[in-house]
Amino acid sequence: MIALDELPTQLLLLIVALVLLIPIFHRHGRRHRHRLPPSPVGMPIIGHFHLLGPLLHRSFHDLSLRLGPLFTLRLGSVPCVVASTPDLARELLKTNELSFASRPNFIAVSRLTYDTAMVSSPYDAYWKFLRRITTNDLLGSRPISGFSPLRSRELSRFLRVLADKSSRREAANLSAELRKMSYAVILHMMLGGDSAAASHGMDEGRVEEARTVVRDVTRIFGEFNLSDFVWFLKRLDLQGFGKRIEEIFRRYDTLIETVLREREELRRNRKDGVGNIDFLDILLDYTEDPKDDNVQFTRLHIKGLIMDIFTAGTDTTATSIEWTLSELINNPKVFEKAREEIDRVVGETRLVSESDVPNLPYLQAVVKEALRLHPPAPLVTRKCVKECKVGEYIIPVDTMLIVNTWTIGRDPNHWESPLDFEPNRFLQAHSGMDVKGQHFELLPFGSGRRMCPGLNSAMQILPLVVAAIIQCFDLKVVGSIGDSKDGDGDGPVLNMEEGVGLTLPRLHELVCVPVARHGTLTAILKSEL
Numbered sequence: 001m002i003a004l005d006e007l008p009t010q011l012l013l014l015i016v017a018l019v020l021l022i023p024i025f026h027r028h029g030r031r032h033r034h035r036l037p038p039s040p041v042g043m044p045i046i047g048h049f050h051l052l053g054p055l056l057h058r059s060f061h062d063l064s065l066r067l068g069p070l071f072t073l074r075l076g077s078v079p080c081v082v083a084s085t086p087d088l089a090r091e092l093l094k095t096n097e098l099s100f101a102s103r104p105n106f107i108a109v110s111r112l113t114y115d116t117a118m119v120s121s122p123y124d125a126y127w128k129f130l131r132r133i134t135t136n137d138l139l140g141s142r143p144i145s146g147f148s149p150l151r152s153r154e155l156s157r158f159l160r161v162l163a164d165k166s167s168r169r170e171a172a173n174l175s176a177e178l179r180k181m182s183y184a185v186i187l188h189m190m191l192g193g194d195s196a197a198a199s200h201g202m203d204e205g206r207v208e209e210a211r212t213v214v215r216d217v218t219r220i221f222g223e224f225n226l227s228d229f230v231w232f233l234k235r236l237d238l239q240g241f242g243k244r245i246e247e248i249f250r251r252y253d254t255l256i257e258t259v260l261r262e263r264e265e266l267r268r269n270r271k272d273g274v275g276n277i278d279f280l281d282i283l284l285d286y287t288e289d290p291k292d293d294n295v296q297f298t299r300l301h302i303k304g305l306i307m308d309i310f311t312a313g314t315d316t317t318a319t320s321i322e323w324t325l326s327e328l329i330n331n332p333k334v335f336e337k338a339r340e341e342i343d344r345v346v347g348e349t350r351l352v353s354e355s356d357v358p359n360l361p362y363l364q365a366v367v368k369e370a371l372r373l374h375p376p377a378p379l380v381t382r383k384c385v386k387e388c389k390v391g392e393y394i395i396p397v398d399t400m401l402i403v404n405t406w407t408i409g410r411d412p413n414h415w416e417s418p419l420d421f422e423p424n425r426f427l428q429a430h431s432g433m434d435v436k437g438q439h440f441e442l443l444p445f446g447s448g449r450r451m452c453p454g455l456n457s458a459m460q461i462l463p464l465v466v467a468a469i470i471q472c473f474d475l476k477v478v479g480s481i482g483d484s485k486d487g488d489g490d491g492p493v494l495n496m497e498e499g500v501g502l503t504l505p506r507l508h509e510l511v512c513v514p515v516a517r518h519g520t521l522t523a524i525l526k527s528e529l
């Protein structure tokens with residue numbers, strides 16, 4: 001113990017000054033705390049990371065029950081505000097849209113998209129350029145209707161696999177088959193050709209490698225990298241993320257470089273520009289003339305954009321179909337009602353098509369209900385670029401915003417019996433409600449200018465595939481039997497646990513024996529497949 005009179009005079013003066021200043025710091029701290037939404041007690045350095053489990057949307061949900069619908073967390077050194085009601089979603093994503101029109105950038109996304117990602121780009125001229133070209137040439141209503149034959153072809157391939165399994169009474173891994181179909185659709189939308197067309201730069205071997213790379217990328221994008229949040233860990237790579245990112249980057253770059261080089265060669269040899277033009281051609285044209293003076297568009301941007309679209313568009317679509325089928329398996333009455341509607345509107349001698357979907361309101365309600373309970377991107381994540389006031393709180397620049405659409409879809413103030421799978425709600429109280437970002441109780445595709453540009457594409461294929469499966473097969477679940485509360489009590493109960501990942505996957509793959517509806521499938525097989 002040191003006596004006070006032994007301390008050097010300067011140190012004593014410093015201590016006295018600090019003691020006098022404490023009330024000022026305290027007042028400042030209180031005022032600061034008052035401006036941000038409430039926050040639980042945090043830890044030094046890690047902030048509130050210790051409160052989060054692997055399923056982030058569930059951790060945020062539990063915290064919202066304790067702290068209220070708007071609360072603040074500190075993730076390492078990054079301040080983060082989490083919103084969990086439709087009203088707050090409207091206020092943040094619509095009323096204050098421009099304050100939150102950017103997104104945070106993470107190390108893995110930045111590296112694997114060559115730092116050019118649309119998904120994490122700030123709201124600037126480059127983002128507007130990307131959004132315009134993807135809407136005009138890939139994801140807008142015109143190109144999407146042009147891709148209709150491609151979707152039918154991939155659906156036929158998928159149904160053939162199930163028909164084959166059915167004839168041998170074998171189980172099919174629907175999760176894996178749906179992912180394959182989803183990859184194939186996006187791949188051929190962007191790079192043209194079909195699975196057999198090596199001339200378009202993607203033979204089966206490369207398609208398989210592309211699938212594996214995209215799967216690894218989606219996985220790493222869904223993991224928490226501490227270096228993104230704790231500034232002094234940025235260079236340390238304690239979790240080995242850096243190594244994994246580099247390994248995936250090398251594989252992707254090799255693959256996409258080969259595709260690009262082959263395409264460039266093909267374009268040089270193409271006589272007078274004759275030949276099929278696909279999205280990749282259009283992108284290569286833009287590198288020669290971006291048609292926008294503010295934007296430099298290079299091969300690097302093409303590589304980044306292709307990665308962007310692949311990771312944003314493939315697993316999300318496959319996962320939505322998987323969850324819809326899972327709910328249908330657990331709710332046989334809903335399954336039967338959807339089938340009756342399809343049989344009545346389409347009949348049993350031809351395969352359901354995209355043009356039938358507007359005439360199938362119950363099917364559409366089934367799809368919305370599955371997106372309500374299982375939004376494949378459950379956390380809409382943005383970054384505050386302009387300070388804004390929300391109620392009594394002020395959200396400062398650089399705060400990360402998370403809108404928990406998973407919680408919003410289960411909000412008992414807006415949904416009756418929110419945990420039940422009940423498509424009828426979209427034909428009754430919520431009729432007219434859609435998923436286009438205007439109804440803040442239902443935001444599977446987000447809202448505003450940063451909402452998902454793939455909505456049209458996803459909403460073409462999703463109901464089509466679900467309808468075709470309902471029309472052609474019964475599904476007998478293999479393994480993964482779950483809790484009786486998961487079903488309507490009338491049939492087998494499938495385990496509905498969620499797994500970890502960017503796109504809210506099922507914990508267990510969906511494995512079923514498809515049992516063909518003989519009359520129907522035989523007639524359809526004869527005419528279409």
Ligand code: HEM
Pocket residue numbers: 103118119120131139186308309312313314316317320375376377380381443444445446447448449450451452453454455457458
């Ligand atoms: C069921 C399928 C899908 C769901 C549920 C979904 C959901 C979402 C959500 C919630 C966002 C964030 C929106 C926001 O911040 O407001 C998003 C962004 C995005 N999605 Fe999708 N998506 C799906 C399919 C697709 C498809 C098929 C594509 C492309 C082929 C795609 C491409 C993108 C891109 C590029 C972004 C980033 C947009 C930007 O930041 O400007 N998505 N998606």
